[in-house]
Amino acid sequence: ARLQQDRDAYVRQAASSALGQASRRGDEQVMQALMQRVAGDTDAGVRRLSCTALGQVAPRGSASAVAVLVPRLDDKDGGVRRSALKSLEKVAEKGDPQVLTPLFTRTADTEAYVRHTAVETLGKLAEEGNPEVVARFLELLNTDRDARVRWASTEGLGRLAIRGDSRVLSSLLSKLDDESDSVRRAAASALGRVTFAPLQELELQERHIHELECTSRNEVNALQIAIAKMRESHAEEVAQLKARNAELEERLRVEVGERDEKIFEYEGALEEKEKVSRVNEFLPHAGKVARFLETLPALAGPGSYGTEIIAPVWALRCVRSAPSAGVGNWSRGGAPNAPRTTEEGSPVAAAGGGKDKREMLELFELWEQLSCGRVTAMELTETKPLDVYIHRDEDDVWGLYCCSRHRLLALLMRQACTRNEYITVRCILRSKDDCGYWGWHWNNFYDGGDGLNVHPSPAQSRCSPTSTGFSSIGLLKESGSSSSPLVLRGGAAAVAAAVANPGAAVLQPAT
Numbered sequence: 001a002r003l004q005q006d007r008d009a010y011v012r013q014a015a016s017s018a019l020g021q022a023s024r025r026g027d028e029q030v031m032q033a034l035m036q037r038v039a040g041d042t043d044a045g046v047r048r049l050s051c052t053a054l055g056q057v058a059p060r061g062s063a064s065a066v067a068v069l070v071p072r073l074d075d076k077d078g079g080v081r082r083s084a085l086k087s088l089e090k091v092a093e094k095g096d097p098q099v100l101t102p103l104f105t106r107t108a109d110t111e112a113y114v115r116h117t118a119v120e121t122l123g124k125l126a127e128e129g130n131p132e133v134v135a136r137f138l139e140l141l142n143t144d145r146d147a148r149v150r151w152a153s154t155e156g157l158g159r160l161a162i163r164g165d166s167r168v169l170s171s172l173l174s175k176l177d178d179e180s181d182s183v184r185r186a187a188a189s190a191l192g193r194v195t196f197a198p199l200q201e202l203e204l205q206e207r208h209i210h211e212l213e214c215t216s217r218n219e220v221n222a223l224q225i226a227i228a229k230m231r232e233s234h235a236e237e238v239a240q241l242k243a244r245n246a247e248l249e250e251r252l253r254v255e256v257g258e259r260d261e262k263i264f265e266y267e268g269a270l271e272e273k274e275k276v277s278r279v280n281e282f283l284p285h286a287g288k289v290a291r292f293l294e295t296l297p298a299l300a301g302p303g304s305y306g307t308e309i310i311a312p313v314w315a316l317r318c319v320r321s322a323p324s325a326g327v328g329n330w331s332r333g334g335a336p337n338a339p340r341t342t343e344e345g346s347p348v349a350a351a352g353g354g355k356d357k358r359e360m361l362e363l364f365e366l367w368e369q370l371s372c373g374r375v376t377a378m379e380l381t382e383t384k385p386l387d388v389y390i391h392r393d394e395d396d397v398w399g400l401y402c403c404s405r406h407r408l409l410a411l412l413m414r415q416a417c418t419r420n421e422y423i424t425v426r427c428i429l430r431s432k433d434d435c436g437y438w439g440w441h442w443n444n445f446y447d448g449g450d451g452l453n454v455h456p457s458p459a460q461s462r463c464s465p466t467s468t469g470f471s472s473i474g475l476l477k478e479s480g481s482s483s484s485p486l487v488l489r490g491g492a493a494a495v496a497a498a499v500a501n502p503g504a505a506v507l508q509p510a511t
Contacts, residue, residue, distance in 0.1 A: 020053025055087025123156030158190030317451025
């Protein structure tokens, strides 16, 4: 009751001390009274004596007593902190992490006597071989100025350090020359508990340590030399990389220049392509013709020979660009003594201007019949279809090559004048590989060209390149002369010309 109610601090101090000495261990009522004074009394002396008394009354492992004493380790009064440490040494279980952590903190207390007590308590409560506690004791042994703290650290190392620990041995050996005799005695006693070997082996270990230090210094020197070499090598590599970078920049500049040139070329090609795309404006049926031409490879087999097909006029090519003015093409298998014939198989007389005029008149007469509607293209080829060959040229382009030059020219002229009309004719597929008449005809008259440039007469085929070119029907009528060159062109040349002059009536078979 005095401990709880008396206002005089000295009375409360005497009551706390008396309870600690007179009470039996484990008395709950006394423990409760002392814990209240430890936790809440305003007088430092009462708290200090209450901590001491609680350590005398509370049994080891009392969680409630530990819970009250641990906060007192941070008390502002050093005496209270020391008393709490002493009581924890009696009450706390060994190895209790709830106690070891605050004890570890108190080893750095500002008061030397508190640090000394904390080291003593920590050395008794920590498990043997605890690496953190051993490391802390080594630090205090080498750095703390208070001899009592160094002595307590030495004692703690003797109890907790593992035998043969080189760090502990080195520190203890160094403390054999400590200024405090208590520290020297404690170091010698701890060495006896920590070391395996006698002092002679310790000397050998010291020599070994010295050798290791020398070896380490040599290794450090070797590493420094290696680092210097690596720096030199790095400098060389940097120089090489700079040179390589300059080379790549130059290469990039060249490639960018080439790319720009290609872009310029592609832009020009795109512009031409845009012009070519306008073909549909004046050749509305170009798509149909292209789809028909895609079917030619399927018709090129021997099973199709002699078959009659319907073909657009724009898809036709001519076996020879100009009519024959002499004997056949001997290099393609024609007999040198064979009589001269036309591409349609009829004999021909000697070339002459009169014959050319007659042929031109017959051509325009046939064209006039087609233009006036007296005969249609299908009627013109009903009884006698056009004889055609399917051939793939050197550019790997399939074409439909016609033998009937006279009718082909008239049909092309009619188709050119009526571009919006899709004119078709009857054709019979002939074989160019057999040993009969049609194989001989192909080998004798095909001149190896693409069949897109058609000259009405041999004289016009001999005109200079500067005087020839594609001609519209209107231009031909205005000239009024049969000697004016008329060249019917197809393929890329006709498309380009058509794009350049969409208003002209270009005579062109489709490619």
